[in-house]
Amino acid sequence: MSESIRIPESRCPYCGFAITECTSLLAGDLPVARAFAVCCGCGNLCVFRDDLKLRLPNDAEIEWLLNNHAAAEVRQLVARARAFIALVCANRN
Protein backbone atom coordinates (compact mmCIF):
# COMPACT_ATOMS: atom_id res chain seq x y z
CA MET A 1 0.00 0.00 0.00
CA SER A 2 1.39 3.42 -0.91
CA GLU A 3 1.28 6.63 1.14
CA SER A 4 -1.86 8.72 1.05
CA ILE A 5 -2.13 11.49 -1.53
CA ARG A 6 -4.17 14.69 -1.21
CA ILE A 7 -6.97 15.01 -3.75
CA PRO A 8 -9.65 17.69 -4.25
CA GLU A 9 -12.23 17.45 -1.47
CA SER A 10 -15.10 15.23 -2.51
CA ARG A 11 -18.10 13.50 -0.96
CA CYS A 12 -18.83 9.83 -1.34
CA PRO A 13 -21.90 9.55 -3.59
CA TYR A 14 -23.25 6.76 -1.36
CA CYS A 15 -22.71 7.95 2.23
CA GLY A 16 -21.49 11.57 1.96
CA PHE A 17 -18.18 10.81 3.70
CA ALA A 18 -15.74 13.70 3.07
CA ILE A 19 -12.70 12.50 1.16
CA THR A 20 -9.54 14.60 0.89
CA GLU A 21 -6.91 11.89 0.54
CA CYS A 22 -6.58 8.53 -1.11
CA THR A 23 -4.25 5.58 -0.82
CA SER A 24 -3.60 3.07 -3.55
CA LEU A 25 -3.71 -0.61 -2.74
CA LEU A 26 -1.20 -1.08 -5.54
CA ALA A 27 2.16 0.44 -4.64
CA GLY A 28 3.06 3.45 -6.72
CA ASP A 29 -0.34 3.94 -8.36
CA LEU A 30 -1.68 7.50 -8.40
CA PRO A 31 -5.38 8.33 -8.64
CA VAL A 32 -6.45 8.87 -12.24
CA ALA A 33 -9.75 9.65 -13.93
CA ARG A 34 -12.02 6.63 -14.40
CA ALA A 35 -10.05 4.53 -11.86
CA PHE A 36 -12.07 2.69 -9.25
CA ALA A 37 -11.93 3.83 -5.61
CA VAL A 38 -13.34 2.43 -2.38
CA CYS A 39 -14.90 4.87 0.08
CA CYS A 40 -13.31 4.72 3.54
CA GLY A 41 -16.64 5.64 5.08
CA CYS A 42 -18.86 2.90 3.68
CA GLY A 43 -16.65 0.61 1.60
CA ASN A 44 -18.68 1.12 -1.59
CA LEU A 45 -17.04 1.26 -4.97
CA CYS A 46 -16.79 4.69 -6.62
CA VAL A 47 -14.99 6.05 -9.66
CA PHE A 48 -12.67 9.07 -9.94
CA ARG A 49 -14.02 11.81 -12.22
CA ASP A 50 -11.67 13.87 -14.41
CA ASP A 51 -11.25 16.33 -11.49
CA LEU A 52 -10.47 13.40 -9.13
CA LYS A 53 -13.71 13.84 -7.23
CA LEU A 54 -15.80 10.71 -6.79
CA ARG A 55 -18.89 9.60 -8.68
CA LEU A 56 -21.07 6.51 -8.89
CA PRO A 57 -19.92 3.84 -11.34
CA ASN A 58 -21.89 4.05 -14.59
CA ASP A 59 -23.72 1.13 -16.20
CA ALA A 60 -20.76 0.22 -18.44
CA GLU A 61 -18.39 0.13 -15.46
CA ILE A 62 -20.76 -2.04 -13.44
CA GLU A 63 -21.19 -4.33 -16.45
CA TRP A 64 -17.39 -4.58 -16.75
CA LEU A 65 -17.06 -5.44 -13.06
CA LEU A 66 -19.68 -8.14 -13.32
CA ASN A 67 -18.53 -9.76 -16.55
CA ASN A 68 -14.88 -9.03 -17.29
CA HIS A 69 -12.38 -11.69 -16.29
CA ALA A 70 -9.84 -8.97 -15.35
CA ALA A 71 -12.34 -7.47 -12.91
CA ALA A 72 -11.59 -10.29 -10.47
CA GLU A 73 -8.52 -8.34 -9.35
CA VAL A 74 -10.65 -5.24 -8.75
CA ARG A 75 -13.17 -7.25 -6.73
CA GLN A 76 -10.30 -8.72 -4.69
CA LEU A 77 -8.91 -5.23 -4.01
CA VAL A 78 -12.35 -4.03 -2.93
CA ALA A 79 -12.60 -6.94 -0.50
CA ARG A 80 -9.14 -6.09 0.89
CA ALA A 81 -10.11 -2.42 1.24
CA ARG A 82 -13.33 -3.31 3.05
CA ALA A 83 -11.40 -5.59 5.43
CA PHE A 84 -8.93 -2.77 6.09
CA ILE A 85 -11.79 -0.31 6.76
CA ALA A 86 -13.41 -2.77 9.17
CA LEU A 87 -10.10 -3.22 11.00
CA VAL A 88 -9.59 0.55 11.33
CA CYS A 89 -13.16 1.02 12.59
CA ALA A 90 -12.78 -1.83 15.09
CA ASN A 91 -9.60 -0.24 16.49
CA ARG A 92 -11.38 3.10 16.96
CA ASN A 93 -14.01 1.55 19.25
Ligand SMILES: [Zn+2]
Ligand atom coordinates in the same frame (compact mmCIF):
# COMPACT_ATOMS: atom_id res chain seq x y z
ZN1 LIG B 1 -19.11 6.12 1.29
